[in-house]
Amino acid sequence: MDLSSGLPLSLIQNGLPHVYPKLRRDIRTPVTVIGAGISGALTAYALVNAGLECVVVDARTAGLGSTCASTSLLQYEIDVPLTELSAKIGKAHAQRAYELCAASIGALEEISHKLDGSLFRHKESLLLASYKKDVTWLEAECKARRAMGLEVEWWDAAAVKKHMGFEKPGAIWSATAAQTDAYLLTHSLHRHIISKGAQVYDRTPVKDIRFSKTGAELLTAGGPVIRSRNIVIATGYETLQYLPAHVVQLYSTYAVAGEHAESGPAWYHDCLIWETKTPYLYMRTTTDNRVIVGGRDEAYYNPHRRDKLIKTKTRQLQRDVHARFPHLDFQPEFAWAGTFGNTQDGLPYIGGYRKMPHTFFALGFGGNGITFSQTAAEIVCSLIQGKKHPDAGIFSFDRFKG
The missing domain is CATH 3.50.50.60 (FAD/NAD(P)-binding domain)
Structure with a gap:
C-alpha cells in the first residue's frame, strides 16, 4: 500500500x-x-x-x-474522549487506556534519552472546543480526566482569548504531552x-x-x-x-510545514493545539521555529485521489493557521499526505x-x-x-x- x-x-x-x-x-x-x-x-x-x-x-x-x-505528536488523548469511551467499554477499561497512553509518554522519554535526548521534547496540550455546543461535554471530559488523576485545567472563553489571542468558547489545558521525530x-x-x-x-x-x-x-x-x-x-x-x-476504517490526512521563523515562540508555551471538530485540526512547532499544521482528513479511496488533493489541502490548512494566528507569516514550504485509520472504539x-x-x-x-x-x-x-x-x-x- x-x-x-x-x-x-x-x-x-x-x-x-x-x-x-x-x-x-x-x-x-x-x-x-x-x-x-x-x-x-x-x-x-x-x-x-x-x-x-x-x-x-x-x-x-x-x-x-x-x-x-x-507529525510526531505524543498525547495521552485517544480519538474517542474518555467520557464516550467509558460508555463504550466501561469506566475502568477506559481510564486504564488513558493511563497507559500517559505512561507511554514517560516511557518514550526514557527510551529517547537513552538513545538521543534531542528526540524528545516535553510539551503541554490544548484541546479547543470548536463550537459552543462542544462546551458542555468538554467540561465533563475535563472533570473526568481530573478525577482519574490527569493534570488538566478548564479554560473558559476569556482564558482562551487571554492566552491564545483568538476566540474559542472553551478548552482543556493538559500538562502531559510531548513531541518527537518518529x-x-x-x-x-x-x-x-x-x-x-x-x-x-x-x-x-x-x-x-x-x-x-x-x-x-x-x-x-x-x-x-x-x-x-x-x-x-x-x-x-x-x-x-x-x-x-475488517478492523479499521482508513483515512487520508494532510500536513504542512511552514518556513522557519526568525524567532519563537509562535504562541503560548508553544503548546500542541487541536480541536474537537471532526476531522480535527492540529498544530505544533518545531525546534527550528516552523509551524506544522495537519488535518483536513478525507475517507481513503486510493493514493491517486489522496495525492491530487495535496495542493488544495495546503491552501486550506494555510488559511486555518491564519484564521487563528493572523500575526504569523505562515508560508507553506513542505506539504505531504499520509494514511491513518480509526477503529470502532x-x-x-x-x-x-x-x-x-x-x-x-x-x-x-x-x-x-x-x-x-x-x-x-x-x-x-x-x-x-x-x-x-x-x-x-x-x-x-x-x-x-x-
Missing part, C-alpha cells in the same frame, strides 16, 4: 540516516518482527531489552511508510538493537507465511526463508492483508489473532499511534515470553464479543 506522499519534513531534513541490507540467505530466529516503522522498532527494542533475539524485516526502505509522514527515533531504535545483536533487513517483502506446530516459515519475495518460532506483525495500515476481518489492536498461530499484532491504529505503539511493544513482549499481561484484553481482537 502507498501510505504517504509529498515532502514530509523529517524525510527532507534527515534523508536516509542509516542503510540496512536486503535479506540474502535463509535464517532462523526466535522472533520475526514484520514492519520496520516506529511500531516495529519499538517492539524490537522491547524484545531485545528483555533478552530475546529477533529479526526485523520490511518490504520497503525502513521508515518510509506512515512513519516518515507522522522517523529519526525509528532509525535510532534500529541502530541500538543492531548493536545488541539483532538484525534489520529492509526491501525484503514477506510474500507468504506457512505455519506449523512449532512456528512458521516466512517466504520472502527474493527467495530466502525465515524460520521463526514467533511473528510480530507491526505493518500498521498495511496489516489488512493479513486480517480477513479508537483503541489499537494488540496481541494474538486466533486464525494466525504463533503470531502477535502490534497495531498502533488511531491519532496517537506512537504512544499506542509503545503500549503494544510492552504487551507483545510480555506475551511472547509466555506471560499474561493484565491490560491485553483491553486491546484484543475479541474485545467486542460477548
Whole structure:
C-alpha cells in the first residue's frame, strides 16, 4: 500500500540516516518482527531489552511508510474522549487506556534519552472546543480526566482569548504531552538493537507465511526463508492483508510545514493545539521555529485521489493557521499526505489473532499511534515470553464479543 506522499519534513531534513541490507540467505530466529516503522522498532527494542533475539524485516526502505509522514505528536488523548469511551467499554477499561497512553509518554522519554535526548521534547496540550455546543461535554471530559488523576485545567472563553489571542468558547489545558521525530527515533531504535545483536533487513517483502506446530516459515519475495518460532506483525495500515476481518476504517490526512521563523515562540508555551471538530485540526512547532499544521482528513479511496488533493489541502490548512494566528507569516514550504485509520472504539489492536498461530499484532491504529505503539511493544513482549499481561484484553481482537 502507498501510505504517504509529498515532502514530509523529517524525510527532507534527515534523508536516509542509516542503510540496512536486503535479506540474502535463509535464517532462523526466535522472533520475526514484520514492519520496520516506529511500531516495529519499538517492539524490537522491547524484545531485545528483555533478552530475546529477533529479526526485523520490511518490504520497503525502513521508515518510509506512515512513519516518515507522522507529525510526531505524543498525547495521552485517544480519538474517542474518555467520557464516550467509558460508555463504550466501561469506566475502568477506559481510564486504564488513558493511563497507559500517559505512561507511554514517560516511557518514550526514557527510551529517547537513552538513545538521543534531542528526540524528545516535553510539551503541554490544548484541546479547543470548536463550537459552543462542544462546551458542555468538554467540561465533563475535563472533570473526568481530573478525577482519574490527569493534570488538566478548564479554560473558559476569556482564558482562551487571554492566552491564545483568538476566540474559542472553551478548552482543556493538559500538562502531559510531548513531541518527537518518529522517523529519526525509528532509525535510532534500529541502530541500538543492531548493536545488541539483532538484525534489520529492509526491501525484503514477506510474500507468504506457512505455519506449523512449532512456528512458521516466512517466504520472502527474493527467495530466502525465515524460520521463526514467533511473528510480530507491526505493518500498521498495511496489516489488512493479513486480517480477513475488517478492523479499521482508513483515512487520508494532510500536513504542512511552514518556513522557519526568525524567532519563537509562535504562541503560548508553544503548546500542541487541536480541536474537537471532526476531522480535527492540529498544530505544533518545531525546534527550528516552523509551524506544522495537519488535518483536513478525507475517507481513503486510493493514493491517486489522496495525492491530487495535496495542493488544495495546503491552501486550506494555510488559511486555518491564519484564521487563528493572523500575526504569523505562515508560508507553506513542505506539504505531504499520509494514511491513518480509526477503529470502532479508537483503541489499537494488540496481541494474538486466533486464525494466525504463533503470531502477535502490534497495531498502533488511531491519532496517537506512537504512544499506542509503545503500549503494544510492552504487551507483545510480555506475551511472547509466555506471560499474561493484565491490560491485553483491553486491546484484543475479541474485545467486542460477548
